[in-house]
Structures are given as C-alpha cells and as structure tokens.
Amino acid sequence: MLEWLYHFGLFVAEAAIIVVAIGIVIGMIARQKAQRGEREATLVIRDRGEHFRQRQQRLALARLSPAQAGKAQKLLGKEEKKKAKQQKKQPPEDQKAVWVVDFNGDMRASATPELSEQISALLLAAKAGDEVVVRLESGGGLVHAYGLASSQLDRLRNAELKLTVCVDKVAASGGYMMACCADHLVAAPFAVVGSIGVVAQIPNVHRLLKKNDVDVEVLTAGKHKRTLTMLGENTEEGRDKFLEDLADTHGLFKRFVSDRRPQLAIDDIATGDTWYGSEAVSNGLIDEVGTSEDYLQRAAQHAKVLEISLKKPRSLAQRLGKQSSAAVERGVDRAFERLARLSWEKH
Known part of the structure; x- marks a missing residue:
C-alpha cells in the first residue's frame, strides 16, 4: 500500500512539473509575440x-398572411435578380x-x-x-x-x-x-x-506625515518644476502658480472652441x-x-x-x-x- 502511494505521489509530482513547464513555455511564446508587436487590425x-x-x-413581410408573404418574397427575389443583372451591364455611378x-x-x-x-x-x-x-x-x-x-x-x-x-x-x-x-x-x-472648464485636484498628506514625524524632501531644479505636491508642504506661491497654469489651460480651451464655433458667446458659455x-x-x-x-x-x-x-x-x-x-x-x-x-x- 505504501509503495502504491509512493508511486502515485511521484506520478502527481511529475504531472505537476509537466503542467508548470507547459505554462512557462506558453508564457514565453506569448511574451515573444508581444515583443514582436501586435498583429495588424x-x-x-x-x-x-x-x-x-x-x-x-x-417587417413588411411579417404583417402579411403566409400566402401573401410567400408571393411578396418571390417578387422581391425577382426584383433583386433583375437589379443585379442591370448593375452588371451598366454599373451604377x-x-x-x-x-x-x-x-x-x-x-x-x-x-x-x-x-x-x-x-x-x-x-x-x-x-x-x-x-x-x-x-x-x-x-x-x-x-x-x-x-x-x-x-x-x-x-x-x-x-x-x-x-x-x-x-x-x-x-x-x-x-x-x-x-x-x-x-x-x-x-x-x-x-x-x-x-468648457478645467479642473484639477491633488490630495496632500503633509500634515499627517508631520504629525507622525515623517519628513519628505521635495528637490527640484527650476522654480516652478513642482508647484503643488501630495507629500510636501504646499506654499501660497506654488498654489498661485498652479492656478495660473489652470487659467492658461482654460484660455486655450476657450480659444479652441471659439475658433471652431465662432457663433458662441464663449465667455458666457465657458463657465464649466x-x-x-x-x-x-x-x-x-x-x-x-x-x-x-x-x-x-x-x-x-x-x-x-x-x-x-x-x-x-x-x-x-x-x-x-x-x-x-x-x-x-x-x-x-x-x-x-x-x-x-x-x-x-x-x-
């Protein structure tokens, strides 16, 4: 009995290894195909x-009796064949x-x-x-x-x-x-x-981090490289710059719409x-x-x-x-x- 269980366990282990190996091969094939690029749509x-x-x-045939529908369908078939012959002789413009x-x-x-x-x-x-x-x-x-x-x-x-x-x-x-x-x-x-408006929202957890004695260093090269952040302390200057950028984007949006629909009173419409x-x-x-x-x-x-x-x-x-x-x-x-x-x- 023990010998049978041993051989059975060995068989299960070998089968599992084969399944895993097949999975690895399939994964490698899929990855290789992905690297070659997607096939054309x-x-x-x-x-x-x-x-x-x-x-x-x-729908027109559905409202007729079976006999009428049969006759109408035959007539439609004849008209379709006649139309197909005419198109072969003289293709439509x-x-x-x-x-x-x-x-x-x-x-x-x-x-x-x-x-x-x-x-x-x-x-x-x-x-x-x-x-x-x-x-x-x-x-x-x-x-x-x-x-x-x-x-x-x-x-x-x-x-x-x-x-x-x-x-x-x-x-x-x-x-x-x-x-x-x-x-x-x-x-x-x-x-x-x-x-027609622009919206942005950024969560800030600086006070939570500060309360738990966690320091965050935000290092930038360039005065306005980072205006508002999620982790660091935000300043009024950074906030003003962020709002200025939003206003600029809104202005671009308004001009884009005005160029394509000049009949709009854009200042009245572009309120969000x-x-x-x-x-x-x-x-x-x-x-x-x-x-x-x-x-x-x-x-x-x-x-x-x-x-x-x-x-x-x-x-x-x-x-x-x-x-x-x-x-x-x-x-x-x-x-x-x-x-x-x-x-x-x-x-």
Missing part, C-alpha cells in the same frame, strides 16, 4: 443602409458615401490610436462630397489626450470632408472639445454637452456648466436636436451609409484569460471617470 465595413432595407423588408465611426472616450482618451487609424483610412478612400459621422460619447479627461483626439477630427475638416458629430449621451469637457470640431453637431434631447441637448441648441453649443440613429436613417435615403471599425486580433495571453492587470486598470479608470462625472451630471 482588420478593417470591418458594415453597410448600414442595407441593414435598414433588410429590416424594412422583414458612384454614390455619395456617409462614413460612420464610433469614439467612446475614457479619462485618457485611449481610443485615439484607433480613431487615428480609421481617419487615415478614410482620407485615402473618401471622395469629394462624402460625409463622416462620428458617434461620440465622452465625459472628458486629460487635456493633452483629448487635445490629440480633437486634432484627429480636425484632419477631416482640413481635408474638406463634411464632419458631423452625433452625441447620444454625453460630450462634456474634453468630449465637447472633440465635438466642437464638427461642421454639424447633433445631440439627443437629454444628452449632456458643454463643461453643462446643458441638455434640448437647451444647447438655443445657445449655439449644438446645431440640431436628434439621435444618431435618426440622423443615419435619414442619410440612408440619399447616400450609402457605411459603418467602419477595427477588429483587433486577441493575443495568446488574452485568449488564455490573463487580463487581470488590464481589468484592474479599467476599474481604476471607471472610478476616476465616475468622480469626474459628479461635477457635471444632473439628477
């Missing part, structure tokens, strides 16, 4: 107009295209590289008269991050393509910085827009306040009240509506579910986003 194109047409046909892109922003505007890649592709394919619709949702975040994201939308304006931004939920602070780049800005009745879409049309923050779905459905009546997105291949590590660090990071981001929204959310 695939551009996915969806014909939104065709989607509307198919839904319309299905190029139709105006409405390209649709989504941007869902977090604190760091981390979707910006994807947006940049999509815009680069559009600038290669779009023709004169085409329109780009960006469905935008963002409560704002880091100034430099949203400045870069806004610059991507400016590329479309500079290429003389009509840019329409549709906001269904929120485009506040950095989100509005992006939205104001549009030639035409549409927001849903209860979408939150505005918040927010408005619902139904209110924002009267003060010039937006041009039209409506939803993105309604706008695209109307556009599909006279143009080819094409949604584009990038599908990124999952890495080996992701396929194995090793995403704990990314999950923690997303949780922290969501917590900060929630704190930021408290300043503009209306209840």
